[in-house]
Amino acid sequence: MTVNLNQVESLTLQGQIAVPYTWWVGRVGSRFLIALRDEAKIIGNRCNRCNTVYVPPRGNCGSCFEDIDQFVEVSNEGVVSAYTVVRFKYPLQPVDTPFAYALIHLDGADVSLAHIIKADLDKLKNGVRVRALFKERSERTGHILDIDSFQII
Amino acid sequence: MARRVAIVGTGQTDHRSHRPDVNGREMIYEAVKRALDDCQLSIHDIDAIIIGNMDHFESINYVDTWSVEGSGAVMKPIMKVTTGGTTGASVAIAAYYHVASGFFDKVLAIGWEKNSESDTTAAIITCSDPVWDRAFYSGAIPSLATEASAYMKQYGATQEDAARVAVRDRTNALSNPHAHLRKPITIEDVMASPMLAYPIKLLDVCPRTDGAAAVVFAADGVAQKIAPKPAWIRACAARHTYSWFGDVDYNAGLLSLQRASKEAYQRAGIREPADEIDVAELYLPYSYAGLKWIEDLGFCGPGEGPGFIRDGHTDMGGKIPVNPSGGVISTNCIGATALLRVAEAAMQVMGKAGQRQVPDVEVALATGFGGCFWSDVLILGKARP
Ligand SMILES: [Zn+2]
Numbered sequence: 163m164t165v166n167l168n169q170v171e172s173l174t175l176q177g178q179i180a181v182p183y184t185w186w187v188g189r190v191g192s193r194f195l196i197a198l199r200d201e202a203k204i205i206g207n208r209c210n211r212c213n214t215v216y217v218p219p220r221g222n223c224g225s226c227f228e229d230i231d232q233f234v235e236v237s238n239e240g241v242v243s244a245y246t247v248v249r250f251k252y253p254l255q256p257v258d259t260p261f262a263y264a265l266i267h268l269d270g271a272d273v274s275l276a277h278i279i280k281a282d283l284d285k286l287k288n289g290v291r292v293r294a295l296f297k298e299r300s301e302r303t304g305h306i307l308d309i310d311s312f313q314i315i
Numbered sequence: 316m317a318r319r320v321a322i323v324g325t326g327q328t329d330h331r332s333h334r335p336d337v338n339g340r341e342m343i344y345e346a347v348k349r350a351l352d353d354c355q356l357s358i359h360d361i362d363a364i365i366i367g368n369m370d371h372f373e374s375i376n377y378v379d380t381w382s383v384e385g386s387g388a389v390m391k392p393i394m395k396v397t398t399g400g401t402t403g404a405s406v407a408i409a410a411y412y413h414v415a416s417g418f419f420d421k422v423l424a425i426g427w428e429k430n431s432e433s434d435t436t437a438a439i440i441t442c443s444d445p446v447w448d449r450a451f452y453s454g455a456i457p458s459l460a461t462e463a464s465a466y467m468k469q470y471g472a473t474q475e476d477a478a479r480v481a482v483r484d485r486t487n488a489l490s491n492p493h494a495h496l497r498k499p500i501t502i503e504d505v506m507a508s509p510m511l512a513y514p515i516k517l518l519d520v521c522p523r524t525d526g527a528a529a530v531v532f533a534a535d536g537v538a539q540k541i542a543p544k545p546a547w548i549r550a551c552a553a554r555h556t557y558s559w560f561g562d563v564d565y566n567a568g569l570l571s572l573q574r575a576s577k578e579a580y581q582r583a584g585i586r587e588p589a590d591e592i593d594v595a596e597l598y599l600p601y602s603y604a605g606l607k608w609i610e611d612l613g614f615c616g617p618g619e620g621p622g623f624i625r626d627g628h629t630d631m632g633g634k635i636p637v638n639p640s641g642g643v644i645s646t647n648c649i650g651a652t653a654l655l656r657v658a659e660a661a662m663q664v665m666g667k668a669g670q671r672q673v674p675d676v677e678v679a680l681a682t683g684f685g686g687c688f689w690s691d692v693l694i695l696g697k698a699r700p
Pocket of ligand 1 (some may be wrong): 209213215223225
């Protein structure tokens with residue numbers, strides 16, 4: 163018997179995968195998050211071979227493939243190196259729209275930090291100076307959003 | 316015509332239930348650095364990289380790109396290979412193909428997993444069909460329990476027979492400083508451990524481990540300059556069979572392993588595996604596999620597994636020592652697990668296995684197992700093929 167597909171209702175199965183995850187930040191990344199939480203400071207680390215200062219810090223330099231052990235404090239201020247203002251709403255966005263996704267080149271770092279800007283979006287342009295706005299101490303948990311956002315200075 | 320290929324270096328982490336001190340990328344870096352140190356190469360000597368894990372264990376889909384800082388693949392060709400439990404053997408075989416093809420001289424194979432980061436069973440069941448198999452027969456336990464029960468019924472094997480396999484592997488792990496579980500157990504301990512699903516008890520099965528492994532493959536002519544005694548790839552074979560748990564003939568043995576090993580033996584010119592292979596690192600995720608699958612590998616005849624184990628033929632000093640490393644029952648960082656079998660087999664051939672070294676290894680066997688009864692087989696040898 164051949165089945166005429168036009169005469170068969172195409173069923174679907176509804177499903178949702180709910181797998182909980184607990185990612186280890188590791189000792190290097192934890193140091194960065196603890197500095198945010200406890201001291202409202204931003205730290206990076208410097209590869210001794212190529213002198214690149216990475217923010218957030220990482221265990222090894224990808225280019226040199228060597229351990230990095232020299233932590234450095236970078237500034238809470240820097241410049242916007244790229245951005246886009248987000249208008250559409252989506253559940254996984256960190257805050258309500260409108261806001262900007264931005265890359266922040268902090269003073270003392272060689273790479274940019276991905277973060278958000280919430281205010282004065284009409285003044286945003288590349289090169290504009292910004293400063294980290296930290297959440298209150300009691301609200302900081304050791305998370306990248308312990309920096310609430312960056313503010314245009 | 317494929318080029319001859321040899322393993323010239325291996326590296327692995329010190330495997331643990333949790334590695335809070337490193338993220339996945341940093342853990343991969345540890346294994347890669349150790350593999351490079353082992354053969355005194357720099358990452359800049361490596362031409363291409365193959366990496367594998369199981370996406371859902373860490374919720375990281377693009378491990379090939381996400382990991383480059385740790386894998387050393389910055390500005391190099393890198394490819395992800397994911398085949399479930401066989402992943403580690405598949406990355407090894409893919410690395411072999413890369414070198415054998417003539418396109419790359421030195422290729423790094425990496426397997427890793429951070430099982431502590433997720434719910435392993437919730438992640439594993441995503442391997443199976445969401446409409447038909449996922450709700451009823453997925454995860455590691457149900458199909459293995461069926462296989463074990465069928466084997467016991469067919470040949471009269473007992474739970475104590477299986478426990479002997481777990482005790483052997485866990486005892487061997489005491490000589491492996493990298494192993495995860497390094498506490499001795501007895502047959503009584505296995506028998507007294509909680510029943511998960513008849514006949515499988517807690518101490519019959521592998522743990523969940525955080526760990527990574529890395530292996531360097533090199534082409535004929537290059538390999539000998541890197542390592543004085545490289546481990547040559549004599550043969551490899553892969554058989555991935557069913558995707559429906561109900562299609563498996565649980566009375567017929569592990570068909571994929573029968574077929575893959577038969578092909579590998581033919582290529583390597585092996586007629587009597589138990590006599591001609593000096594050591595085997597087998598992917599035995601639970602103790603009953605150590606009875607049945609050695610029959611599928613032709614170490615002994617059907618139903619002879621329990622006696623073969625009881626007579627000590629697979630112990631250190633026996634006819635064909637199995638899992639000097641402690642095997643999967645002692646360490647199971649899933650994406651790395653089968654690559655650890657290959658690495659350990661290579662270390663045996665290269666005479667670098669330390670306290671767990673089997674004397675005078677000429678030929679070593681490594682296997683991978685995964686998915687719905689899939690098998691990968693590699694045969695390594697001291698003599699250039
Ligand atoms: Zn560097």
